[in-house]
Each structure stands twice: as structure tokens, then as C-alpha cells.
Amino acid sequence: MEYQRPSSLKPTSSGFCPGCMHSLATKLIADVLDDMGQQENSVHVVPVGCATLNLAYWKGDLVGAAHGRAPAVATGFKRTNPDRLVFAYQGDGDCAAIGLAEIMGAANRGENFTVIFFNNQTYGMTGGQMAPTTLIGQKTTTTRDGRDPLTTGYPLKMCELLATLEAPSFIARFALNTPKGCLEAKKAIKKAFTLQLENKGFSFIELLGNCPTNWGLTPLQTLDYMNTNTIPYFVPGVYKDKYAEVK
Amino acid sequence: MxxxxxxxxxxxxxxxxxxxxxxxxxxxxxxxxxxxxxxxxxxxxxxxxxxxxxxxxxxxxxxxxxxxxxxxxxxxxxxxxxxxxxxxxxxxxxxxxxxxxxxxxxxxxxxxxxxxxxxxxxxxxxxxxxxxxxxxxxxxxxxxxxxxxxxxxxxxxxxxxxxxxxxxxxxxxxxxxxxxxxxxxxxxxxxxxxxxxxxxxxxxxxxxxxxxxxxxxxxxxxxxxxxxxxxxxxxxDVQVEEFMLEDAEYVAVAYGISARVAKEAILRLRDEGHKVGLIRPITLFPFPKESFQKLNYEQVKGIIDIELAIPAQMHDDIALEVLGRAPIHDYCRSGGMLFDDDGIYNAVKKIIDGGAK
Structure with a gap:
């Protein structure tokens, strides 16, 4: 087996910070598109946030959405162009704060597209403010003494929230800090895309990632931090699976 | 069909x-x-x-x-x-x-x-x-x-x-x-x-x-x-209706429902011998600037902006074209209150009478 850059990505260097798992998540999605031969058929809805950088790396068709509105844009696109493989990639601020209404609406309608949700508990692009998923006690530029639930509430669990809805087909969370987590995530992305191509409805894949820059940790330290802090709160696993027989 | x-x-x-x-x-x-x-x-x-x-x-x-x-x-x-x-x-x-x-x-x-x-x-x-x-x-x-x-x-x-x-x-x-x-x-x-x-x-x-x-x-x-x-x-791409402007001494400006009511009032005023016309923008943007530029300001004694908006919102666009060559009056209702049968007629009549003094 030859290890190489996915052909769905342009042969350019990444603008993501060193050690950032956004590039890992991007690569996993691109690998799946390569495997499935879906590069040309795919439409990537790009959000606002660090993931906006993806507009420079992706080889396939791509449309940029307003902050939080990727599920609405994907709804309009997919409903009028149902043969395409449509996926929105959203960060935690995009999906779990400003875009809560749009993700809930799209999931509740059972829209036939896939949302990849990258959760690294911070607003990376704007410099590390508190995100809806920021952990209790986690220091950010807007919670200098650590997130206090008395004034800022608790980290939002998107998989658990969406799993209360009838319509979604597949909802699962994976942590990208181990090879095992990455492989499982890749399988799940493939399953989500397969379900979509079979018109089996809405799928949501949450990827737990890091932000070495705004967490103030080295990339290696973030791996341990995730084991100790992130994973116990955001428990990986399958939260809803209407089509367990589909691999 | x-x-x-x-x-x-x-x-x-x-x-x-x-x-x-x-x-x-x-x-x-x-x-x-x-x-x-x-x-x-x-x-x-x-x-x-x-x-x-x-x-x-x-x-x-x-x-x-x-x-x-x-x-x-x-x-x-x-x-x-x-x-x-x-x-x-x-x-x-x-x-x-x-x-x-x-x-x-x-x-x-x-x-x-x-x-x-x-x-x-x-x-x-x-x-x-x-x-x-x-x-x-x-x-x-x-x-x-x-x-x-x-x-x-x-x-x-x-x-x-x-x-x-x-x-x-x-x-x-x-x-x-x-x-x-x-x-x-x-x-x-x-x-x-x-x-x-x-x-x-x-x-x-x-x-x-x-x-x-x-x-x-x-x-x-x-x-x-x-x-x-x-x-x-x-x-x-400007679209505009110019109504009875040729000899007009008073020019009403209105769009949408206001223009329809204004037209009725203008016909009534015309019956009484008052020379009133209407500029009705169909495109609000681009604004029909030329309709104002080609008016004969030797003849036009007043412009009346008629809108369902208080304060009037189209007024400034009109003023930019009229450039002080005629006084611009506003007759407006707002908040969901509509023009009644006589409202525009009376308002324009009052301006005409005032101008005649």
C-alpha cells in the first residue's frame, strides 16, 4: 500500500496551524471521496471559521456559506440537485452556536446530506474565544479564569441533542487523537456518504479535534489533553443508526 | 390566455x-x-x-x-x-x-x-x-x-x-x-x-x-x-411612468399603491383645471433621475412626494435631482394608515392654493 496525498485535495501546502487536526479531518474526508470515486460528484459547503481555509485545498465543486448557515445552503442545493453528494463541514461555533437553528432544522427535516462537525472547543480563526463546546474551566480569551457554568452554561453535546430527533439516520462521534479513532471516523464518513447516495437521509459525524495554538499546548500535548478532558465529556460512539446493516 | x-x-x-x-x-x-x-x-x-x-x-x-x-x-x-x-x-x-x-x-x-x-x-x-x-x-x-x-x-x-x-x-x-x-x-x-x-x-x-x-x-x-x-x-434599465407631465405645474411623485391613489386625485384636480402630473418610479433603484432632470422648472411650481412612510424616504432621491429648482412638499401617511379618498386631493389642493397666494 502506498501512502499518498488524497487526489481530492490540491497539491498545495496547508494553511492550518502545525499539528491542527483540521488538516487530518480534511484528509479523512478526501480519502473517502477518493475511495468512493465521488470527487467530481461531491459538493463541499464551506463554513465560516478556520475551515474556510479549506476553500484553497479542495479540488471538487465548492460553495461558501455564511456563518452557521451551511445546513441551509446544503438544503437548497441538495433539494434542487439531488444526485450530487453534498456535505457541509462545520466548526463548533458555526454549528453549535450561531447555526443551531439551521442544523436542528435540517436534521429534523431529515435532509439527505451529511454534516461533518469539527469540535475543538474554541473559535480558532478569531483568536480563541469561548465556544459553545468549550469545557468547564477551560481558559479562553473571553473566559480568562476558565469557563464558568453559572454565567456561560455547559458545553453543548451536539450528537446527543440531534439524536433526540426522529428524522436523522446516522449520528456518531469520533476522536482524532488516535489512529484507531481516525480509522473509525473514516469508516463512519464512508457510511454517511453511502447512506446519502442511497437517499437514506441526514447523517452527522462529529470529529473531536484540537487547537494547539489557542489551547496553548504543543500538538503532542493536545493528544493527552483530549484523553483527559475532552473525551470523558464528549463521549465517542454511535448515537443513532437507522441502518446498522450498512457498513 | x-x-x-x-x-x-x-x-x-x-x-x-x-x-x-x-x-x-x-x-x-x-x-x-x-x-x-x-x-x-x-x-x-x-x-x-x-x-x-x-x-x-x-x-x-x-x-x-x-x-x-x-x-x-x-x-x-x-x-x-x-x-x-x-x-x-x-x-x-x-x-x-x-x-x-x-x-x-x-x-x-x-x-x-x-x-x-x-x-x-x-x-x-x-x-x-x-x-x-x-x-x-x-x-x-x-x-x-x-x-x-x-x-x-x-x-x-x-x-x-x-x-x-x-x-x-x-x-x-x-x-x-x-x-x-x-x-x-x-x-x-x-x-x-x-x-x-x-x-x-x-x-x-x-x-x-x-x-x-x-x-x-x-x-x-x-x-x-x-x-x-x-x-x-x-x-x-430605468422604468418609470410619466403621467400628464407635459403642462404640469405641480408634479406628484409616488410608487405602488400611493401612485394609484395619487392618480385618482390628479384626475379630479385636472377636472377642476389644475395642471398636476405624476412621476411613478417602477424601478426604485435605478431611480428615474432623468424624469426630474427634464422637467421644465420655469413651469413647475412644486413637487409633492407622496408616500406611506413618515419620515418620507424617497424625498432625498427626489431632492438630488430637483436641486432646489422647485420646492418639494411631502404628503405622507405611515404605520399602516392609508390615504383616504380625499387625503391626497386635499393635500395637493392646499399646496396649489398656498402657491397661488
């Missing part, structure tokens, strides 16, 4: 279908509800899609997505909802995607009132969202005109790769009138538009990026071309 009796909002909805619109997303708000209601059953009949969005914000962004797939798409709302759509309209302009936005306007500001008003003129013509873009704004005064401007709206939107607004007051949205519908246009979904991500089976093309985000230098170039487009509109 024979004329049929139809409600204003429904006439716009049917005209959109005839124009090839195959996607609509919207959120309930009075006084435009008949548009989504009609399209909820009508669009599926012609293979189109209706989505009731979770908000106005979501709805306009769904329209953005549908436009990106090359589908003629529309959303409608009223004042408060148009404010929410401002984000999406700015993104449509930024990404250069065509779409049609209908505002069946009501009293404002805030939740305002649900009764007809013309209090969104400045929002529509000056800043329909952040970032300093403009859109063509059509203001029909009859339901037939509403049908015609809706039917043609995508021709402008696609020519310019820019959203188009139809601004019609709740009065016209709610009345019934005879209308005649044009032929059904077949939607062009062949993926031949430069802006859409449609792919024709078997055709090889390079990937397309539809982006609302630009590097600085490119954004300046893009904004310059937007400016040039606005200048082209002003030169080529």
Missing part, C-alpha cells in the same frame, strides 16, 4: 412559477403569507421544491444554495423578515448569485404593524445588507405589473448575477385584480451558467468555487465592476 381574477400575493407566486422559478423557501409573516401558501402546492406540481424554513435567515440561505445549483429560486417576506434576510442577500451579492427577493411591505420600525406601508424604501434601495452593494428594486402598482416584473426578474438577476428585489406594499399584496399570465418558461438546468455547480452527465469541466470571500485586491476589482453595473442600470 384569458384574464383571471387573482390576489396580489398569489399572482406574484404564479408569475414566479411561469418565470421558471423551481425553488422557494420562506417563513410565515403577514402580509405575504399567500406567497408561500400558494407555492407549497404549486411548485411540486411543476417538479419544483418548496421548503418552509426554520427562519427567514435559513430560508434566504436555502435560496442561496438553490441558486448555486443553477435553479431559479425565490424567497419572500415583509419588513422584519427582510431585515433577517439581509445577511443572505449580502452573501448572494457577494458570491454573485441570482435570486429574487419579494418584500410585501408593512408598517415599521420594529415589529411595526401588519398593515400596508412603504417604510422599507431606504433599506431596499440603499443598503439591503452589509457591504455596500445595490440591487435592482421593482415597485409594481398594479397586479398585472406585479406579474410582469416578477416574470422578468430572473432575466435581470441572471444577467447581472445579482439578487433582484420586488418591493410591493401589503395593500397590493392583498387586493384582487384581473391579471393575464405569460407562457411558462422552461427552467434551464443544463449547467451552462457560469455561476452554478450543476454538472451535465458525462461532461468534463474543472471544479467551480462559489465564494463570498475574496482576497483584498480581487475584492476591490469586483466592487469596481459592481459600480459599473449600477451605472449600466442607470443608463439602460
Amino acid at each position: 384569458a384574464k383571471i381574477l387573482m390576489k396580489g400575493n398569489e399572482a406574484i407566486a404564479e408569475a414566479a412559477v411561469r418565470a421558471g422559478c423551481r425553488f422557494f423557501a420562506g417563513y410565515p409573516i403577514t402580509p405575504q403569507n399567500e406567497i408561500p401558501e400558494y407555492l407549497s402546492w404549486r411548485l411540486p406540481e411543476v417538479g419544483g421544491v418548496f421548503v418552509q424554513g426554520e427562519s427567514e435567515v435559513a430560508s434566504v440561505n436555502m435560496v442561496y444554495g438553490a441558486a448555486a445549483s443553477g435553479c431559479r429560486a425565490m424567497t419572500s417576506s415583509s419588513g422584519p423578515g427582510i431585515s433577517l434576510k439581509a445577511e443572505g442577500i449580502s452573501y448572494l451579492a457577494g458570491t454573485q448569485l441570482p435570486a429574487v427577493i419579494v418584500n410585501i411591505s408593512r408598517g415599521g420600525p420594529g415589529l411595526g404593524s401588519i398593515q400596508p406601508a412603504q417604510q422599507d424604501y431606504l433599506q431596499a434601495t440603499k443598503a439591503l445588507g452589509h457591504g455596500g452593494f445595490r440591487v435592482m428594486v421593482f415597485a409594481p402598482a398594479t397586479l398585472q405589473e406585479a406579474v410582469d416584473v416578477t416574470y422578468n426578474a430572473w432575466e435581470y438577476a441572471e444577467r447581472d448575477r445579482n439578487p433582484v428585489m420586488i418591493l410591493m406594499d401589503g395593500c397590493l399584496g392583498s387586493i384582487m385584480e384581473q391579471v393575464e399570465f405569460p407562457e411558462m418558461k422552461e427552467p434551464d438546468r443544463k449547467g451552462t451558467h457560469a455561476w452554478d455547480l450543476n454538472r451535465v452527465e458525462g461532461e468534463k469541466r474543472s471544479a467551480r468555487l462559489l465564494l463570498p470571500y475574496f482576497p483584498e485586491a480581487l475584492l476591490e476589482v469586483k466592487n469596481k465592476s459592481h459600480k459599473a453595473m449600477i451605472e449600466r442600470w442607470q443608463k439602460n
Whole structure:
């Protein structure tokens, strides 16, 4: 087996910070598109946030959405162009704060597209403010003494929230800090895309990632931090699976 | 095709279908509800899609997505909802995607009132969202005109790769009138538009990026071309009705329902020998500047801006063309209060009498 850059990505260097798992998540999605031969058929809805950088790396068709509105844009696109493989990639601020209404609406309608949700508990692009998923006690530029639930509430669990809805087909969370987590995530992305191509409805894949820059940790330290802090709160696993027989 | 009796909002909805619109997303708000209601059953009949969005914000962004797939798409709302759509309209302009936005306007500001008003003129013509873009704004005064401007709206939107607004007051949205519908246009979904991500089976093309985000230098170039487009509109696309202006000593300026009531008052004043005319902008943007520039200011003793808006919103655009060559009076109602039978007649009469003194 030859290890190489996915052909769905342009042969350019990444603008993501060193050690950032956004590039890992991007690569996993691109690998799946390569495997499935879906590069040309795919439409990537790009959000606002660090993931906006993806507009420079992706080889396939791509449309940029307003902050939080990727599920609405994907709804309009997919409903009028149902043969395409449509996926929105959203960060935690995009999906779990400003875009809560749009993700809930799209999931509740059972829209036939896939949302990849990258959760690294911070607003990376704007410099590390508190995100809806920021952990209790986690220091950010807007919670200098650590997130206090008395004034800022608790980290939002998107998989658990969406799993209360009838319509979604597949909802699962994976942590990208181990090879095992990455492989499982890749399988799940493939399953989500397969379900979509079979018109089996809405799928949501949450990827737990890091932000070495705004967490103030080295990339290696973030791996341990995730084991100790992130994973116990955001428990990986399958939260809803209407089509367990589909691999 | 024979004329049929139809409600204003429904006439716009049917005209959109005839124009090839195959996607609509919207959120309930009075006084435009008949548009989504009609399209909820009508669009599926012609293979189109209706989505009731979770908000106005979501709805306009769904329209953005549908436009990106090359589908003629529309959303409608009223004042408060148009404010929410401002984000999406700015993104449509930024990404250069065509779409049609209908505002069946009501009293404002805030939740305002649900009764007809013309209090969104400045929002529509000056800043329909952040970032300093403009859109063509059509203001029909009859339901037939509403049908015609809706039917043609995508021709402008696609020519310019820019959203188009139809601004019609709740009065016209709610009345019934005879209308005649044009032929059904077949939607062009062949993926031949430069802006859409449609792919024709078997055709090889390079990937397309539809982006609302630009590097600085490119954004300046893009904004310059937007400016040039606005200048082209002003030169080529102004639509206006000039009514009894030739000998007019007093010129009323009004659009939409106000223009209809004003016309009745003008005919009454004419019967009494008063030389009154009317400039009725059909495009509020581009504004019919030339109609004011070519007036004979030796003859014109006064201009009367008649609007359902207090303070008057069109006044400044008129003043920029009149340039002090005649006094500009405002006669306005607002908040959902309409002109009564004698209101405009009396107001203009008073100005004439005052001017004669």
C-alpha cells in the first residue's frame, strides 16, 4: 500500500496551524471521496471559521456559506440537485452556536446530506474565544479564569441533542487523537456518504479535534489533553443508526 | 390566455412559477403569507421544491444554495423578515448569485404593524445588507405589473448575477385584480451558467468555487465592476411612468399603491383645471433621475412626494435631482394608515392654493 496525498485535495501546502487536526479531518474526508470515486460528484459547503481555509485545498465543486448557515445552503442545493453528494463541514461555533437553528432544522427535516462537525472547543480563526463546546474551566480569551457554568452554561453535546430527533439516520462521534479513532471516523464518513447516495437521509459525524495554538499546548500535548478532558465529556460512539446493516 | 381574477400575493407566486422559478423557501409573516401558501402546492406540481424554513435567515440561505445549483429560486417576506434576510442577500451579492427577493411591505420600525406601508424604501434601495452593494428594486402598482416584473426578474438577476428585489406594499399584496399570465418558461438546468455547480452527465469541466470571500485586491476589482453595473442600470434599465407631465405645474411623485391613489386625485384636480402630473418610479433603484432632470422648472411650481412612510424616504432621491429648482412638499401617511379618498386631493389642493397666494 502506498501512502499518498488524497487526489481530492490540491497539491498545495496547508494553511492550518502545525499539528491542527483540521488538516487530518480534511484528509479523512478526501480519502473517502477518493475511495468512493465521488470527487467530481461531491459538493463541499464551506463554513465560516478556520475551515474556510479549506476553500484553497479542495479540488471538487465548492460553495461558501455564511456563518452557521451551511445546513441551509446544503438544503437548497441538495433539494434542487439531488444526485450530487453534498456535505457541509462545520466548526463548533458555526454549528453549535450561531447555526443551531439551521442544523436542528435540517436534521429534523431529515435532509439527505451529511454534516461533518469539527469540535475543538474554541473559535480558532478569531483568536480563541469561548465556544459553545468549550469545557468547564477551560481558559479562553473571553473566559480568562476558565469557563464558568453559572454565567456561560455547559458545553453543548451536539450528537446527543440531534439524536433526540426522529428524522436523522446516522449520528456518531469520533476522536482524532488516535489512529484507531481516525480509522473509525473514516469508516463512519464512508457510511454517511453511502447512506446519502442511497437517499437514506441526514447523517452527522462529529470529529473531536484540537487547537494547539489557542489551547496553548504543543500538538503532542493536545493528544493527552483530549484523553483527559475532552473525551470523558464528549463521549465517542454511535448515537443513532437507522441502518446498522450498512457498513 | 384569458384574464383571471387573482390576489396580489398569489399572482406574484404564479408569475414566479411561469418565470421558471423551481425553488422557494420562506417563513410565515403577514402580509405575504399567500406567497408561500400558494407555492407549497404549486411548485411540486411543476417538479419544483418548496421548503418552509426554520427562519427567514435559513430560508434566504436555502435560496442561496438553490441558486448555486443553477435553479431559479425565490424567497419572500415583509419588513422584519427582510431585515433577517439581509445577511443572505449580502452573501448572494457577494458570491454573485441570482435570486429574487419579494418584500410585501408593512408598517415599521420594529415589529411595526401588519398593515400596508412603504417604510422599507431606504433599506431596499440603499443598503439591503452589509457591504455596500445595490440591487435592482421593482415597485409594481398594479397586479398585472406585479406579474410582469416578477416574470422578468430572473432575466435581470441572471444577467447581472445579482439578487433582484420586488418591493410591493401589503395593500397590493392583498387586493384582487384581473391579471393575464405569460407562457411558462422552461427552467434551464443544463449547467451552462457560469455561476452554478450543476454538472451535465458525462461532461468534463474543472471544479467551480462559489465564494463570498475574496482576497483584498480581487475584492476591490469586483466592487469596481459592481459600480459599473449600477451605472449600466442607470443608463439602460430605468422604468418609470410619466403621467400628464407635459403642462404640469405641480408634479406628484409616488410608487405602488400611493401612485394609484395619487392618480385618482390628479384626475379630479385636472377636472377642476389644475395642471398636476405624476412621476411613478417602477424601478426604485435605478431611480428615474432623468424624469426630474427634464422637467421644465420655469413651469413647475412644486413637487409633492407622496408616500406611506413618515419620515418620507424617497424625498432625498427626489431632492438630488430637483436641486432646489422647485420646492418639494411631502404628503405622507405611515404605520399602516392609508390615504383616504380625499387625503391626497386635499393635500395637493392646499399646496396649489398656498402657491397661488
